[in-house]
Amino acid sequence: MAASSLPPLADILPPLVLGGGGFSYQLISDPQSIPISDVIKSAFEAGIRAIDTSPYYEPSEQLLGKALSQPEIANHYSRSEHVLMTKVGRITADKSDYSATWVRQSVNRSLERLGATYLDVVFCHDIEFVTDEETIEAVGELLEFVRNGKVRYIGLSSYFIPLLSRRANMVRERFGRPVDVIQTWSHMSLQSSRLETEGLKAFNEAGVSCVLNASPLAIGLLRAGRVPQGRLGDFHPAPAGLRKAAQDAGAYVSRQGDNLAALALRYAVWRSVACSNGSVRVCTITGISSIADLTENVEAVQKVLLSTDDTSRRLSSSCTINQTQVEKDLPLFQKVQEILGGWVNYSLINPEVG
Template sequence: MADAPRPKLSEILPLLICGSATFNNQYNVSVADIPTNVLIARALKLGVRAFDTSAYYGPSETLLGDALAQPSVQKAFPRESYMILTKCGRVGLSSFDYSPAWVRKSVARSLERMRTTYLDAVYCHDVEFVTPEEVVMAIKELRRLRDEQGTVRYVGISGYPVHVLVSLAELVLRETGEPIDIVQSYSNFNVQNTRLLTEGLEALRTAGVDVVTNASVLSMGLLRHNGVPVGGQGDWHPAPKELRAAVKNVCDELDKIGEKLESIAIRYAMESWLRVGSSVGSRGDLALGDADTNDTKPAVVISPGQSTRAKLGVTVIGVSKVEELDETMKLWRNVLLTMMSEEDNGRPSRFATSCGDLNGDHFDAEKGRQRRDDIVKHAQETKELLGQWYDYVWPSPQEGFINIRHQDSSQ
């Protein structure tokens, strides 16, 4: 009997993904200070059903694997009830290896670190740092692992420059006849930059990409009242001082009206991407746990064909503290409940229908819609205050970049 056809990722990928790029000393002074076991257990209780990581994120994969292996977590949340997305190809700050041998080694190591027999998705990490030919080669190897071993289920690419993501998605489709399952874009759809929407979304969809996730809604910590994160690796953020100064000016203006940039930025990106990213979104789990209770949300085994909802855009969040997680999940819940309350000519809107229904949930819909409108207004004010720095993107890679992995292998 032939194997059942693989469902499209857009049928099963949860709408909210908990990223673990913060589980290292780039964002934090000491990894030991991050309560990873508590964070992951709490995220699952609050309804999160997908986790994003990378072999490049220091101890992130190991910490995530340890957290998911806690007996209490394993008992409440079987492996098939959540998804793990990781990345391969980036070895170090200036070291990349997209060779088939390294792809195989990286996948095997990720499986071991996270104590699983399969990875739901694997991205080629930061594709702008290598040649297009190397990306196609790595994609082919990941697909071979998918088809022959079943250790990888979906294959994608991640990176910063939107035009590179588009050109590579088009190239992979042209060269292999099969579109990319998933693209992760970061720092390109937020209150400072919307290039993913204006320059990437339609082109990626046309290239057959099934899902496009929007990551780093605070632009790697740039869009915060306290400025960019300075962890154990010092100040690594690529934003120039002029952009940082412009963001600080926005924060100062928002302070005058009792608002915080990070709260506005997180809600704006999540709420807007649900809508504008819907054509490259998913029908997966809504992550509608309750941030006001410690009750465990029952695990739901992810399987295709369970939902007839319209698709909604997928967001990746990143946190280092339980308080940050709780606050973000409250915002997410408020966003979805507000969307559920929407009407169009007296009937539930398309987005309200997509969100479904929460029977017995007490929510002030009018207050939620007012907050949504306030966020849109503040986002527009932020755009005006940023001036020439709105839609600015830093070069990636920086001028003069050399892949030391290639340099070492040639000596």
């Protein structure tokens, strides 16, 4: 399909996206043990027909490709019925390569791993680790893939909102077109509202009409218990004080008969839909590592969103906010942020990059 004939990405994404980071060594000691085919099949049945991953989330791409090729998925869902998103540039925790040569190699490898003839979206991954010109070089190479039909949409990803805004404007100036989508993480959550208060206006001014809010739980911070640890150990950037405040918030929510992880996801999805309008749409990426995770996530989102189809509870872009649930949740949202106190809008990664 020619790029000029593609619908806006914002029109085809569901409100909730399956995050492939949940199938990585960063978060799970043994991702090969996850029944990924079952997770994907159940996600697709629930309307979550978009997947975001990265080569950096080793071995997520390989596991996803194997799962998507299984008959119970491949025979029931054509390639056009789901959105595949991956990334280029970030290789390991301390190595990035944004050269045109590596971008070509990485995209072709992702196509092979995922068993796909095209990728819906490819992001430049964690642009804070490279220079402006390196980002521009990578985008230029991705646009070659767009021209030959192997990639449909391109995007930028980073934690840092000012940096994303500035480089999105650079891309628009250099190539005469904006990036299709921006992905940032943890900034539309109970811990940070900076995507809502700072990011959306800046991104929209750069011509971006689709924004993905990843890590609505702040990489597992906003849940009962400790942050997740995989084979690579404790990599979470939150300092001890913030971790303690999050644990206190989790204990409080549990005493009220609720679950902080579910509450945090309801908050993020509520704000993402509430902030979406005719010029920009926000979708939420959530990491899932088991059927239990998926069930909990779907149930949480189904509480805060209403399907416009009375015969189905599937999540879709046409879902609307359940104001009754939001009003019920508001006191808990406010109390959690009160417990977090001065840690609200604290930058998880310092110093800020812009």
